[in-house]
Amino acid sequence: MQKLVDIVAGVTSGSLKASAVVEEHLARIGARESEIHAFNLVTADQARVDAAKVDEDVKAGKKVGALAGVPIALKDNMCTRGVETTCSSKILQGWKPPYDATVVTKLRAAGAVIMGKTNLDEFAMGSSTENSAFGPTKNPHDVSRVPGGSSGGSAAAVSAGFAAASLGSDTGGSIRQPAALCGVVGVKPTYGVVSRYGLVAFASSLDQIGPFTSDVRDAATLLEVISGHDPMDSTSIPQPAPSLVAVLDHGVAGMRIGRVTDLPEGCEPDVLARLEAAFDALRNAGAIIVDIKLPSIQYCLTAYYLIAPAEASSNLARYDGVRFGNRVEAADLNSMYAATREAGFGEEVKRRIMLGTYALSAGYYDAYYGKALKVRRLISDDFARAYEKTDVILTPTSPSVAFKFGSKTDNPLAMYLCDVFTIPTNLAGHPAMSVPFGTGADKMPVGVQVLATTLGEQAMFKVAAELERSL
Amino acid sequence: MAEKISKETVVKVSRLARLSLTTEETERMTAQLAGMLEHFRDIDALDLASVEPMTQPYPLKNVLRKDVELPSLDRDEVLGQAPSAESGRFRVPPTIGFDV
Numbered sequence: 001m002q003k004l005v006d007i008v009a010g011v012t013s014g015s016l017k018a019s020a021v022v023e024e025h026l027a028r029i030g031a032r033e034s035e036i037h038a039f040n041l042v043t044a045d046q047a048r049v050d051a052a053k054v055d056e057d058v059k060a061g062k063k064v065g066a067l068a069g070v071p072i073a074l075k076d077n078m079c080t081r082g083v084e085t086t087c088s089s090k091i092l093q094g095w096k097p098p099y100d101a102t103v104v105t106k107l108r109a110a111g112a113v114i115m116g117k118t119n120l121d122e123f124a125m126g127s128s129t130e131n132s133a134f135g136p137t138k139n140p141h142d143v144s145r146v147p148g149g150s151s152g153g154s155a156a157a158v159s160a161g162f163a164a165a166s167l168g169s170d171t172g173g174s175i176r177q178p179a180a181l182c183g184v185v186g187v188k189p190t191y192g193v194v195s196r197y198g199l200v201a202f203a204s205s206l207d208q209i210g211p212f213t214s215d216v217r218d219a220a221t222l223l224e225v226i227s228g229h230d231p232m233d234s235t236s237i238p239q240p241a242p243s244l245v246a247v248l249d250h251g252v253a254g255m256r257i258g259r260v261t262d263l264p265e266g267c268e269p270d271v272l273a274r275l276e277a278a279f280d281a282l283r284n285a286g287a288i289i290v291d292i293k294l295p296s297i298q299y300c301l302t303a304y305y306l307i308a309p310a311e312a313s314s315n316l317a318r319y320d321g322v323r324f325g326n327r328v329e330a331a332d333l334n335s336m337y338a339a340t341r342e343a344g345f346g347e348e349v350k351r352r353i354m355l356g357t358y359a360l361s362a363g364y365y366d367a368y369y370g371k372a373l374k375v376r377r378l379i380s381d382d383f384a385r386a387y388e389k390t391d392v393i394l395t396p397t398s399p400s401v402a403f404k405f406g407s408k409t410d411n412p413l414a415m416y417l418c419d420v421f422t423i424p425t426n427l428a429g430h431p432a433m434s435v436p437f438g439t440g441a442d443k444m445p446v447g448v449q450v451l452a453t454t455l456g457e458q459a460m461f462k463v464a465a466e467l468e469r470s471l
Numbered sequence: 472m473a474e475k476i477s478k479e480t481v482v483k484v485s486r487l488a489r490l491s492l493t494t495e496e497t498e499r500m501t502a503q504l505a506g507m508l509e510h511f512r513d514i515d516a517l518d519l520a521s522v523e524p525m526t527q528p529y530p531l532k533n534v535l536r537k538d539v540e541l542p543s544l545d546r547d548e549v550l551g552q553a554p555s556a557e558s559g560r561f562r563v564p565p566t567i568g569f570d571v
Contacts, residue, residue: 098548191528205527234534235527302511313488320489322561327554333566338491350490354481354500355507357488368511373524375514380525412503413510429528454529 004070004164004218011069011111014058018051018069021164022113025071028161029115036138038147038157040076041084042116047071050113057111065111066225072107073157073166076117077124078209079198080104087200088132089122091344092325101198102233103167103209103226110225115163118153122346123316124174124202126150127418130409131348139182141444145402148178148418151212155182158212165222166212171202172304173397173422175210176434180397180447183436185219185464186212188422190455191429192237194223195230203311204235206304206426216435216464220244223457237455247458248465253286255463258390261291264298264420267399270440275396278437278448281470282394282463292386292393296378297424301416303379304423306359306372312349313356319344351412380428383453391459393451395421397434401444421449431457435464437471476505 002021010016026044033039054069074080077087079097081104086092100108107114121131129137129152137152139145140160147156151168155178158166168175170188179186187210194209201207211222227241259279279289321327321340328339345353359368386393398418408415425432431454434447448467452460481501485492492500550556555563 095552098544098552192531231536235529235531237529237531299514299517302514305507306511317489321554322563323549324552325554330564333564334489335491336564337489341489342491342493345490347496350492350496351500351503353488353490354484355504358476358480358484358504361484361487368508370524371514371517371519373526374519374522375517377522377525378517378519380528413507427525427528 001161001214002164003215004067004213005221007070007164008066008068011054011058012064016069018054018113019048021069022047022051022071025115025162025164032160033162035143036140036156036160037135038118038137038153038160038162039073039116040086040088040119040134040153043083043114047113047115054111054113065109066221067107068111070112070165071115071163072112073115073118073154073163074104075120075151075154075166075168077120077169077200078104078167079200080114080117083117085117085200087123088120088134089344089346089349090133090326091319091340094326095324097198099198102195102230104198106226118151118157118166120153121150122349123200123312124150124169124171125312125348125352127173127177127415128408129153130405131346133346136405139402141183142402142442145404145444146181148181148398148402150174152178154212155179155184155186158182158184158214165218167209167226168212169199169207169209170426171206171308172426173419175212176422176432176447176449177398177418179212179434181402181445183445184212184214185216185433185435186210187219187223187433188425188431189223189227189457190237190431192235193227193241193431193457195233195236197230197232201315203308204315205311206308216461216468217245217248219433220248220461242455242457244457244461247462250462251285252282252463252466255287255392255459256290256390257282257287257463258290258292258386258393260294260393260395262293262295263395266417266420267396268401268440271396271399271401271446274438274440274446275394275448278394278467281467285466285470290390292390294382294386294424296375296382299375300379300423300427301420303372303375303427304419305355305416306368307376309352309356310359310369311356313353313360316349316353376427379424383424383428383430387453391452392456392463395449395451397421397447397449401440401442401446425451430454431460433460433464435467437467476501476508
């Protein structure tokens with residue numbers, strides 16, 4: 001598969017035509033998309049127009065951007081002006097946003113070519129894309145298995161070569177887990193590093209946009225472009241984006257790598273074996289392995305599945321059939337709201353709205369939501385203590401390799417357990433990324449997760465690059 | 472923590488959430504929510520009395536912008552995406568005269 005950085009170099013120098021790159025990717029989409037279903041919408045015509053424009057600019061000697069001619073897919077929960085944005089939900093089907101998300105504006109300004117909108121679990125709630133109202137995405141490595149979720153379409157699009165890179169959103173692991181299951185790199189940056197303006201909100205204190213790519217250098221390159229302060233997002237960190245590509249070759253000599261001694265149980269042996277191999281690789285490269293404890297992360301599922309649904313129940317109140325999306329007509333306003341939401345939301349979304357509404361309701365707020373916020377603090381404090389002793393932490397990304405369709409759909413809690421290693425990061429607001437690191441059961445990809453503290457992206461990328469080099 | 476969630480509570484919560492769940496959905500939701508809330512009891516054992524709640528991951532305060540007029544969304548484009556609009560406004564069914 002063509003690397004993002006090679007496309008940029010080729011297109012910028014004129015040795016490669018952006019139009020040819022786009023056609024190659026469209027050809028792969030044509031050959032395999034009907035089987036994979038990575039996309040809700042392929043914007044082939046616009047992609048051809050945008051690629052031709054890049055080629056014209058190069059020919060005319062104009063300066064082109066840092067992503068000139070790179071085909072990029074967007075998770076279908078990022079607003080694209082005039083282009084359908086559905087969140088894989090019936091309630092938004094047909095909706096064309098009146099504005100672009102900040103990341104979309106940045107990608108376009110950098111010369112990227114947007115290939116389309118990728119499938120997800122409805123409103124990003126799920127770990128397999130089985131909750132999409134438009135049918136699941138298949139894992140390109142084995143189509144009988146899930147690609148992970150919720151950004152399963154974005155992960156599959158890169159894995160199948162439909163796009164050189166893609167963007168996803170990560171609320172509890174929705175970038176890193178599908179990246180691991182599809183054998184690609186996936187990054188969740190520090191909360192506030194990438195603007196959320198135009199990202200359809202799921203849980204506002206946890207959501208963060210990040211890249212999927214086929215290698216670490218591509219991820220660093222793309223993340224540098226989409227990062228940075230945005231006045232349109234009041235939670236955006238008012239600092240310049242850190243330089244990442246520059247540190248990739250620094251190595252890890254002397255760096256401290258945390259090994260969690262009280263990791264939650266239930267991980268497949270093959271996945272744990274790959275984690276051990278990762279520690280060995282870093283040790284061989286001169287890093288120091290440090291044992292750390294994170295005693296409170298055993299409570300992360302409880303904290304997350306109270307906080308995220310609580311925020312979601314509030315955020316999703318806007319889907320009421322008034323300003324956008326679909327409406328089921330009824331005699332009065334309240335009946336219209338209820339009929340619209342009943343018809344428009346899928347089962348998992350309703351379940352989380354119910355759970356969140358309950359956790360926030362009078363009489364239960366202190367017992368559930370209030371307590372969960374305190375547990376969130378404990379988890380954050382655990383990390384703070386750990387990062388006094390270590391620079392990064394290594395864990396599995398997902399407890400298992402990609403699982404078969406239908407194997408977890410009857411039991412919501414079993415599905416929620418897929419996120420046990422990724423959720424703590426979101427609660428703390430830290431960065432973390434999944435790096436492909438060999439295979440596990442049935443030759444399916446395994447990802448190793450590199451975690452760092454707030455704005456610790458440089459340390460994280462140094463270690464990720466070293467892991468990739470060691471393979 | 473609270474007692475096991477009842478079907479009556481689920482019906483009340485569904486009304487608060489503006490969801491008109493079917494009878495079958497209410498039954499299934501009651502069982503599933505009860506299972507989840509049972510799992511969530513693991514935090515009951517923690518002593519949280521002196522712990523500050525954490526509401527956001529990055530400590531920013533009072534994020535304000537200058538009070539100047541900025542370009543806004545195009546009204547016709549916004550209304551064009553509404554299920555129903557009329558004379559520059561969103562149109563909704565009657566809001567009063569019915570039981571809530």
